[in-house]
Amino acid sequence: MREIIKDKVIVNDDWQVLRLAEGETPEGVSVPNGKIIVPLVVWQTQREALQGRAEIGVWIASDERPEELKGEVEKFAVIAVDFPKFSDGRGYSIAYNLRTRLGYEGELRAIGDVLRDQMFYMQRVGFNAFATRPDRNIHDALKALTDFSEAYQISVDRKSPLFRRVDRQAVAPK
Template identity: 50%
Template sequence: MSKVIQNGRIVTSDWQILTVAEGEEAEALSVPAGRVIVPLATWLARREELAARADVGVWFASSEGPEALEADIARLPVIAVNFPKFVDGRGYSTAVLLRTRYGYTGQLIAFGEVLRDQFNYLARCGFDTLQPREDRYTDAQLDAAIASIGDYSEPYQASVLHPQPMFRRIARAGAKA
């Protein structure tokens, strides 16, 4: 079990993220009982078997998009997106697509190289759970990071949390209705 930031609080997550070892085939991945998140390739290869379970989620690599999972998105309790490097921002687009185009309302996890200075942006893109590497932050650092999520209470740009830009959200004195 790992500590995550979920909806602005530190909680212990019982979701286990399964990975495919080098040289191992996604289809042959051993999927244990309990709450697990499998790679997209494993889900696609074993969809019939895994779809029957209510305790299985799917994670995307940064190079994978949600269109491959379109038919199954609504049934998944959790979807995760891997951030393999802090400079790889493709996961932000995946989250926005899941929340806006595909209407995903379940738990959305950002995991991997998830850094404190990205927490606000990750939340604005639709992630409700942030899972940095276990050795990245102490509990005190995670507490401080939670406070930083709300640093920008009224962002100018549109996002999943604020679909309209600020100039559309703010009523100005003297403006015509």
């Protein structure tokens, strides 16, 4: 069974990510039973058939908008954001918007080309689960979440900047 990092712990992943094969269409693909994370386009085209299932998740491609799920985010136990390549940073904005604008509180998972170097920053914008690339050491990747002890800027994980969190005493000039 594949492992993921969830809430800073390595756990077995009992969810399957459905990806469309070449030539498959969102309306024609068969969604298997069990815990399955479907592409947003599959959810949109098969919503009526899928919405009664308790164990359904959705994943958002980097060129899709999280607002497509407005009013529906609470239906999903897991929402994943796909990173097609390391240098594509649109998933950070998607995650931030899911947490702050759409109020999603469930598992927010990074999938695709997820590497250790990104994980600390992914955590800052709201990701709490990471499906790292299979060719990378997941135990090494886990360490990335504690690479830095402080962050200067505000984000999902810190609501005030460092300068407001540090008590500084004024020193009188001599």
